Structure formats: structure tokens, C-alpha cells
Amino acid sequence: MKVTHDQVLAWRLRQQSLTPRTASTVEQLVGRLAGVQAQVASAAELALATRRRKPGAGAVEKALAARTVVRTWAMRGTLHLLVPEQMAAFQSLLAAARTWEKPAWQRAFGVTPRQMTALGDAVEDILGDRALNRQELTDAVIARPGFGELRQQLTSGWGTVLKPLAWTGRLCHGPGQGGRVTFVSPRSYVPGWRGIPGPEEAARTAIPAYLRAHGPATAETFDAWLTRGLSGKAAVRAFFASLGDLVTSVDVDGRPAWVLTENAGALARTKPSEEVRLLSGFDQYVLGPGTGDTRVVPADRRKAVSRTAGWISPVVVHRGRVAGVWEFTDDTVDVQLFAESDPVPTTALEAETAHLALCTGRSRTLSVRII
Template identity: 40%
Template sequence: MIATDATPVGGRWFDGRVEKVTWGQVLARRLRRLHVTDPSADLVGTAARLVGLHAQVASSAELIAAVRTPAYERGDIATALWTDRTLVKTWGMRGTLHLFPAAELPQLVAAWAQRQWPKVNAAWERYHGVNLAVLRQVTEIIGEVLPGKVLTREELLAEIAREVRAPGIEAAVRSGWGQMFKPAAAGGLLCSGPERDRNVTFTSPRTWLPDVPWDEQPDEHTAMAAVIERFLDVYGPATHEDFGRWWGTDAAKARRLFKEHAAVMVQVDIDGATCWSTPAALADLQQNKQNDDAVGVHLLPGFDPYVIAPLGHRAYTVPEGFIDRVSRAAGWISPVLLVDGVVRGVWSHELKNGTLTVAVEPSAKVTAATKKAATAAAGRYGELFDSDVRLTWG
């Protein structure tokens, strides 16, 4: 419901005048802000704008960065993570691995404090084999043993097993989902270290990132306001449900957060849909009314942020009946063919004998102009893999 002059929202009073924008304007701005139509100058800047590069599948993080950053070359992420240490790999939004600008980690850790601990019930305990008390003990031990060290999962397990005698602790720590490590990551006690003999490692970000100003870490309220503002600026306008889905919290908690931080947002009507924006983003939408259409053909990689967030935008970006091809089982997000801001197909790629074959499966018949533009878009992946490109249409 759109607020009226008698409706308080988060301590603010609205006079009933709600600015109106169109979905064409919104999607065009999202493409610009997500560096799809407005390229990024550098890798760390790309990660900052997107509030992290989704890295649950490592290759996706590289492709997400590469299609947005013309200067990006293969190996740049590894250099930023393990040599320059300007990026850090850790569990972030929705409990998934992301690559974040190292300098932004203190702010994110402060914001993660409100959801550091999972909702532990009997089902959760049966599934993971431990209870909340054990999880807290494991987190405390991680905070004690990791500073100044880089340990494999087995080495870290040995440190934990010295103190924790709970049944099932070894299986829980060895789990590839990292559930035992996520509270420590959210608390700024653990991040990924460089691979050692094909084994993942973990370390403390407070010693691994010595140049990060941890002493300037904001309080939880200030940090949360900044995160909401950044989400709405880059991914919005959006609803509290959209934010909750992206951040990894339930709708009720997201609603409370929006009310608590209402000072950073304004209400917007998008062709009849009520959403929230930042004042600056709304002004940008109004100033760019002449560019009110999302145009262009793009091949976006798997787990691309344009598709992941906000969930409420999918009704306008994914054709009816095609969502199961885009958002698949086990949370897998397909690479997509994007035409004028709307998903018009999915694609896959295979590198063999120096040729990169990009196979596109459109949701409907596409024009010759779209095929030509898709071929040009595939050229960026050819540059990345230093290969010829062959485009096929299913």
C-alpha cells in the first residue's frame, strides 16, 4: 500500500506525493549502475559497486568481473586476492562466498552482526550434527587460533578438536558448505587464504589484511544503513522483501530494518508497484528520463547480479514460463541472453582446441540483429580465453 499523509513509515511521514517512474527507466538505470552498459575502470571498483562478486562458483566471479571491466585479464582476481590483498574471499550475503574489496570488510562485518548466528532449531541440529552452543564454541576457537596463521580445513579441524568433544564435530567442520565457519566469517574472524596443494585454507582477515582500517569500523546501525542505501542505489528501487532475499534474512526482519533505516530512502511508484529508492537514485532516474529504455544485447554469466537481485524484478525481466530455465535447482543461476533488459534465453560455453563455443538457447525466436549483437558480446569471452569464438543457436 502506498503511504498516505496519515501513515507513519519508520518514523517518517509521507505527504501522499509519491514519485512515479517506469520499469523502462528502472531497468536502464540498473544496467548502468551494475556496469553492464557503463563499464567499470578496475576490478576492485567493480566488486565495490556490486557489493561483492558472487564466488560460490569461482569461474562465475571471474566472468562477472570480466564482462564489466574492459581492463580485466585472466589472473587479475588471483593477484588481487593473494598478492595485492585488495580483495578478500569470505562468506557474505545469503551465506554464500563472495569477493569483497578488502577495505570494505569492516563495514560489512559490522552490518553482518545482526544476522551472524543462524536460527538453530531441532531440524538444523539434526542436519548439521551440532547445536548452537557448539557452534559458538567453534567460532571462539577460530578467533583464537587463526590470527597470524593460514590453516587448511584439516589443520583447523585439529585445533577445534582439541577443545570440542561434541559428536559429529568432525563431519560438520569437513562439510564443504562451511556452515561451521560462517558465523566466524560474519564476525570478521575468518576468511579464505591461498590454496595450498589443492587444499583450501583459512586465515584471519585482521592479520591477513594489515592495511584495512579495523579501528575505523562503524557501529552496527551506521553500517546497516550504508548497506541498505547501497543496495537501493545499485539494485533498486526495491521492496523490503527484495532486500531480505538478497541480504539473507526473512521478510519480517527486513521490514523492521527498512523501518529502522527509513531516513536513507524514499518511496517510488514503478508503473503501479510500490518500491523504495534512495533520494539520489530517484533524482538520477528523473534526470535521465530521456534514456528511459533498457537497450542492448548482452551475454551475462552465471549467477549474475542483474538476475539474482532484486527478486521482485524478475516479473519484468524474465518471460513467463521461462524462470525455471534461469533459476534452476539447488540455487543455480544460468548464464542469460539479455535483450533490452529482458532475459531472452540462456547459454553455455565450452573451450576446446582453441575455440570457445557459445551455445545460446533462446526463449523465443530472435532477430538477425540480436544474433549479430550477441556475436559481438561473445567476443569479450573470446578475449578473456584468448580464443576464437563460435556462436550456435538452439
């Protein structure tokens, strides 16, 4: 089967509830998007709100409180919102990469694989059915014999040593505690938790979830999204091969990629999109294929989208491609369109500005300039 990339982009917009917008709940959207990056909480809230016809204030916090959505370290080592039924599968494939056993990781963070195993056992025992903030958890860990030297690693702002514990099912984020993060055991906190499955079983949940939102894609693109390419090519290709008839190979403008077999017909019938959307920073539409995909983000404009310290700008999407960036000021939605992109209709930008007002509860005027 052959399709064009214009069809692919239009199909992704629909799959991700961008065209048209949806009445779906936060948890339905998080599942549909295969997770939502939540390193910046306000960006996650806006990424979901922009997909809803009638966004409501505090929707993410309500979903977290109801435990229909869980916040934890996941793809690429960043915080994500995940639905319980997908969470264990993603964590399994992240754990399968065993990044904490690599010599470079050990040199950088000073924790051996044996220490990580012992730390995971200790944290799981300490948490039980309690929620502890980082200081409380750290104090409890280092009070145990043999863990005193890990205080610095445990209190690191990036939480690097705690991430493998999330991937192996020992902890996730729990309810807020006066603005402070707490940690809980998924075993006692996540509805329906059955532990971390084996990688091949996990692949049958995780890869379809990704392809349903971000396909067609290659095994390498999936792994770049999941682990930044640290899983190993042979392992990821084996995961895809294990899916059998669940996936179908397609030709996208001369490039082979995988799509879910159940989605192939709809993709083939999709017409290119003319829609315009203003998307949040760190939006899954951009993160799914990655900012290095020049068919989504123009190569010469990547630095405008993927900025220093891992910051992903809010973007203007026109015809499925990034045509500019934007930001809030006190009084305006400041849109900066790329000079080389196709002209973006002002009326569409005005409509998007109005929808952002619904999302944020604050009206701003539209400001447009070419860069």
C-alpha cells in the same frame, strides 16, 4: 516520483557497469556490485571481465593477493568476493539473523548455539595471524577439550558450521595453498578491519550498497538477496526506516520501492535500454533482484535460469530482461533465445561473442537457436 520498470532496468545496467562497460578495477567493480558471488570461481572472474572494456587474465586472483578484495561466506550462505569497506556491514546483518540458533538449523547440523559460541572463540584463538587449511584448522579445533564430536561438521564440504564464524568476524578465506582453501582471521588479514559493527550501523553501509546497484527495491527483496528471507520482516523494515532521508520511496509501474535519494534524479531521467549483453552464470544482475522477479526473468523460463543444485545459468539480456541462456562449447558460444522474447539483433550477439573472446582469451563462433 513515478518511474517505469524499463527505466529501472536500464538504470541498473548502467549502475552495474554493463552499459557502458568500464575501465574500473576489480575492487571498484566488486564494491559497485555489492559483492560478487564466487561459489564458482570462473563465473566470478567472467562476471567481472564482461564489465570491463579491456579485461585482463587473472585479475581476481591479483586483487585477492593484494587483499583489495576478500573471499568469504556471505549473502545467502554462498561464497562472495567483497571489498573490505563493505564486508563487515554485510556480515553484521547476516549475523543478526542468528540462523544457527533456529531449531531447524540445530536439528540439521547438530551444533547448539553454546557450541557455536565456543567454536568461534576457539577458531579465533587458533588462527591468530596464521593461515590454516581446513584439515589443519579441524585438527587444531578437535584437539581442544570438548570439540572432538564436531569433526564431521567441521569437514563438511559445504562448510555450513563455518559460515556463522564468517558472519561473526572470526574467519574468512586466506591465500591459496596448492589448490586448497585456507582460513585466516579478518583481524589480522583484512586491511582496515575494525570488527563487526552493530546492525543499525551496518545497515547504513549495506543497504545503500545494495540499492546503488540493484535498486529500486523493497525491504523484502533486499532480505531475500541477503538471507533468503530469514531476517524477519520487522527487523529489515526497521533497518530501512533507520536510513531516514538517505532513501526515497518511488512508484515503479504501480509498485512501491526504495531508491537512494542521491540516485532518484538520475533514475527519473534514464531512458529504456536497447542493449544486449551475454552475462556470466551467477551474475549479480540476475541475483540482485532474484530469479523470482518475473520482470527480469520470465516466469515460464525460471527453470532454464535457476537450475538444479542452485546453478544459475549464463543469460542473454536484451532491453534489461533475460531473453535467453547461453553456454560455451569447445568451439562455439551456444545462444538459446526464448521464443516469446523480443527479437535479439544478431549483430549485437556477434559483438558480445567477440567481447567474450577478450574475456577468456579464446575465440569461438556464435551459434543461435530458438527454444
